[in-house]
Amino acid sequence: MASHHLPHHESHGNHPMSVLGYLLVLGGFASAALWLVSMAGGHVAPAIVFGLLMIGAFAGATAIFMTLTHTHHHSPVLPDNTEAELGRYRQRYRR
Template identity: 85%
Template sequence: MASHHLPHHESHGNHPMSVIGYVLVLGGFASAALWLVSMAGGHVAAAILFGLLMIGAFAVAASIFLSLNHRHHHSPVLPDNTEPELDRYMRRYRE
């Protein structure tokens, strides 16, 4: 029977919801750009739609980041869920 060894994968320590928050922030900036262009072009309905999408995306992203920070005590930016991971991260990327 052959044994298969999977390559060791080190966890990056980021919570999966922080990725969703990041994507929502990117979507919020894209909606902000489209809101500005629609407003300047005189397209009122599109401007209202993109403005609401922008506010919604930023509000949901902020609530995700605040929830991760306060409820779960996990930074949405730094992978600091354990001391060894934080030390490893700081040695690898900050020095």
């Protein structure tokens, strides 16, 4: 049986869960906007649903970011796979 390998590329350094956390933050802001509009329009049921979605999205993003930071010691924002990659990133973008 032949094994197939994906092409190797240099990692961008961001943890995959940080992308999910970012998407949850975006979804939380979208839900907050829909919650506010639904509440202002007098639509109680959609306002409750969007409010719960907002709380869940922000809580999920916070949990992901806290887990990445404290448990995995990986920054959810800075790419830091290795010290060399972190140094290159900081030299290029954080002068």
